[in-house]
Amino acid sequence: MIKRSLFTPFRRYWAQERFQLSARVAIALIGAVVPCWYLNASTAVTPLVLGIIASALAETDDNLTGRLKALAMTLLCFLVASLSVELLFDTPILFAIGLFTSSFTFMMLGAMGTRYASIAFASLLLAIYTMLGAENSQDLWYQPVLLLAGASGYGLLSLLWQMLWPNQAVQHSLANVFEALADYLEDKSRWFRPVENLDPQQLRIQAASSNARVVSALNQVKMTLLNRAKRVQPNQRGHRFLSLYFHAQDIHERISSSHQRYQDLAAAFRRSDILFRFQDLMHQQAVACRQISHCLAMGHHYRHSLDNSLALDELKESLDYLKAQKNPDWRSFLVQLDYLFSNLATVERQLANLNNPDVEPQEDTELADSEAHTLSGLWLRVKSQLHTDSQLFRHAMRIAIALTVGYGVIQLLELKHGFWILLTTLFVCQPNYSATRQKLTQRIIGTLGGLLIGLPLLILFPGQEGQLVLMVLAGVAFFILRNQQYTLATGFITLLVLFCFNQLGAGFAVMLPRLGDTLVGCVLAVLAVTFILPDWQSRRLHKIMAVAVTTNRDYLAQIIGQYRIGKKDSLSYRVARREAHNTDAQLSTAISNMLAEPGRYRLAIEECFRFLTLNHAMLNYISTLGAHRTQLDEHKTHRLIAQAHSQIHLQLEALAQQLSDKHCAQPPETDSSLEQALATWREGDDHSVRLILQQLFLIQRMLPELHSLANKLAARTQQAAKTADAH
Template identity: 30%
Template sequence: MVLNFKLDASKLNWTIACKAAGLAMFILSLGLVFNLDFALTATLGVVAAGLADSPDFYQHRLQSTLLMMASFSLASISVTLLFPLPWLFAIGLFCSSYLFMRMPVLGQKYGAISLCSLIIAIYTMLGYNTYETPWLQPFWLVIGALSYALLSLLINALYPTRWLDRQLDQIFKQISLYQLTKTRLFQREANITDIQVKLTAQSADIAEQLGVIRHGLYVYQQRNKQHVGSSQMDRFFKAQLLHERLSSSHLDYQRLQRVLPRTLLADTRTVLVKIARVIGAKHLDASAEKELVSAVDDLETARANLKDVPPRFAYMLKNLHKVIALCFNEQHFPEPEQSFSPFTRISVKQYLSQAADISLSINRHALRMATLMLLAYGLIKLSGDEHAYWLMLSCLLVVKPNYHDTKKRVDKRVYGTIVGVGFAAALSYLRLPDIALTSLIPGLVLLFFLFFHLNYAISVAMITVFVAISLDLQGYPANEALIVRTLVTVIGALMAMAALRYLWPDWQHKQSRKIISQLFANTANYQTAIFNQYFNGDVEETTNFRLSRYHAYQSEAELVRHWQYMLAEPSHKQRLSPDLYQLVGLSHHLLSHLSALSTHRTELQSNQAAERLACLGELIQSELQLMHDYLLLKGPHRPIVQANNDAFTRAINQILPQLVGNELLIAYQLQLIGKDLKKIRQLLVNGKW
């Protein structure tokens, strides 16, 4: 269902929603006393400012506020000035849409403010004929936006880490759910393949959330340069470490289900479920640590009394001990004052110089959007209906850079509009007094922001009712406007889907080689970092090690999203999806087996083993580099990749007799890594790349 009410309240955007709803209540209360039309316009400014709210906004607070006010003023005043001049207006609309839609290359803050500037421009178009003096409208829109910005700055100054704390709480819940899913691998007759696919998707979600938190930490550090280390940073590093240890794979689960007794499988799953609950809990009971340690020790005792249990099961239990210790004890992270490096962004000069480069994906998206806005304006002028400007807003809010997100938005906007029109018609039938209708608006604003990112259909339904109430309060026939809104929403949906198909489309298969090769490069860096710690006898979470792990997991998440986005595209554009499905699974296996090596890293006891391990590390590096070059290079520079290459397997067999004790884990994991690399190589050779 599109309107799904089974929601986790912790995922709702309460901070922005409460700020916007509270301001709306205050402004409309004043409107009931002085002028309700001005109050409704100011409330639209609050809504636009709320949509522009992002963590980046608080990095340079004065600059961000001035930028928002300048952008909103420019957009609204330009519409008011050019609206009576259709040809000049059309030229300005196309150029401004193109330039504004390119703004995300300068940073998240600029992208959010530029998008909402276009929203303000469309609000100005919709309300142009409702004012006897049109120049009053830009003033009240900007006043509403300014009030939201000032309130946000005040709240952020009082609670600077609230957003980060919420995101960190969410990441631990996600890790807990990941662990709960993994417990199903210890169910008899479980579908291992389906579970591992779900685990891969959940791991990608965790990696993406870690990326969001990392960006928030960077913004927080830029504001507090005198104090870089923080409890939030420690929690972030702890989440990274938990993700690595829980995603590590020591076992062949198909074989494990055959050789492990039912009782041991059930007991193992029970312990894993308890650990998952501990990870997701906000408050921990100190006695629970002893209980979990005792339960894992009991599993080890049961394992030792059985002959057919693979030795790798013991290494998994050791990993569980480390996970339990990490959950209940403060973890020491070296270099606590480590500062995140700035994220990649371009200067204003580069922004202008790249404006005509149509090879850039962001430029194609901007050109597509500008063309769509111009076509929508042409249709509106032909229709002659002032309410048809909702068509432009529909196009602006549903068209995304990729086909997957656009299709998802289109469905929800259509359903949400229909539901909203139904609610609005019911309210119209009740004929409520103005004060009752006005009192509903803050609640609608609250629900709009609560669900905007979580369930867009609900947000669309709420804003549709808001629009109907506003028209009714201003004395306009709301029923007629709602019929037009429904029609233009459907037309906008069709235009959006057509634009993604035929106007400079960005199909996923064109990006496959680049995304996969980047995954190989980041996996190779992660493997090098792990092996270096084995050679140096260093088990500390150094900055270089953390960064290599972070980028490896981010690349895996990007590959998963790439495959998922491809599945939403037309069938004739999905020729790579079967191969990508296999690669997603294999890459997750490879990263899980490397993570297990990382989890148990220690100093090698044998010099000969260190030399052999260094040779194996070079083999892994050369294998990943070979596959990287195979995907990126063309013509005579492209290397030849053979489907079968047993050099790695032979090298592992040579190192096995030289390993003792815990070093045997290295051999076990290297055998699994060798199998992963062989399967990936065969997939590249036999695939449709």
């Protein structure tokens, strides 16, 4: 029992990805610090430790072969960055030119993919680390060799880790997906409150934010699977991971669906417990998703709870009881509740069968690979971003100019420890104003806290041994907190660097300059993101809205085609579905970022939120059609669906064009008789036909307001442009 009580908390921490990264960093730091302490090589500690930190920040997930290639490229970039600094350090003009060129080039490497973006950022970081210790460098090769030694040590440890636990990244990514699904289910369950005057807009905005997190988690697990299990053979472990991913995608589509206007359901059943039972079932399914996430992370076998089955049975009994009342006012609403019950019953079946991937086998297991794998393909990706409309190009220019100006400030004021300015600028300057503003506050508070704590610690632990232990602990804490609590992480990395430079006898000397340089670096970052090719969200919202409408249109087209040929989760269908959810998430993020920008750069906030609400509702309605795909045989039904879809398709095309061009326009004329046919259905129609007609009607009904919002946004944009020209 004692052994189990000790082992369980360890497994719980071990199941978290950030603690595994921190464990690798701890081992690498100890492996660098202990030999230096034993050999009394105090000057080697700093470059070795900083090399480890840079290598850990450059690390991305991949299979063993991919990690080998990434490590080789990382070390090559590190060598170029470090040697360039050593060679040009005493020639300020050439150094400034090299700093601008290398900063811009490294940042543009991000166009090739996330792996290259991480390597590029870490390479710039290592270059600045080299600048910090350039004055104490004994010769040209001293710092580069030690920095690369630290980076190589961590890289080799990471390779060994990959060989020992090759599937950990997949398990963690899948666990994150089910955790995000649980949050989304909880948010959707709040819609089932039988209260009068239910306002769904805030609920939809919150659900759109949760949906964005699910989309991000699904994208991450797809990249992880592409590296390991793209073409797995049956009976291999990768087959189960792939099956879980497809299950999660299907569950996500079903959770995303909306079968009716929820305010109408709340008004109709405010004196019944039926909506509470739907809410309880969704809550139970959210609990199941969290349990699945826990089991995936811990490597345990998942057992589905009987509570879910009981909740489903009780819901079915309540639904049957309401049907037995034969209330004519409830007839249409009960049909919608039947669809919703069927959808949740399918989700329940999928959750119960997660451990049996062969119960519902996936016919098409190919994953869409959007990464470039050839030199020509990589170059084309970079080339396609070399224009001022590219967010990456704008960010690269800001970083390059800000770092070069920062170097000019160092030279002009003859700041001995001034390279902290460049370090702060690199970390604070983000691709948009909102993220930069957040980092700014966190960086200043974290640095100040680290310095205030560092002073008494340097006094209390004057010996080398104590400081080396604190250095390792600070490095580990930084990686534990880096993605969750950046302010605390900044405080710990400040402590680590203080202890590093104290090994060179400069611990107390860098404290005040570090704070001043941090403030200067933050100012440069804010000025860069505000005045150098600024990327205000209001100026690109219309494009994101247009793309969101277009991807919804394409998703709907894929679904309508399958009502003739039958349900098939083909690659083209899954790509269209993912793109629609991706752009919905991008729209939600862009509007949230706009709220953090200065007031004069915000545009029509109420209209933007209303557009987000309607776009997310449309995606929900389309997802409902996708969740209930089935083959229909009646020719008359197909003709009506085709006519309705054709009309919606044309309206969505016109809406997307209107948003893209930023001009006011009249929506295309609609066929009123067709709208009437969608609004009603025959008693003889089966449930699938009723569902399709209903969802198409719900989509059709929101299009006039979307056109109206597009006109309002265009008018606001034109007015803002005239005001800007006047000033």
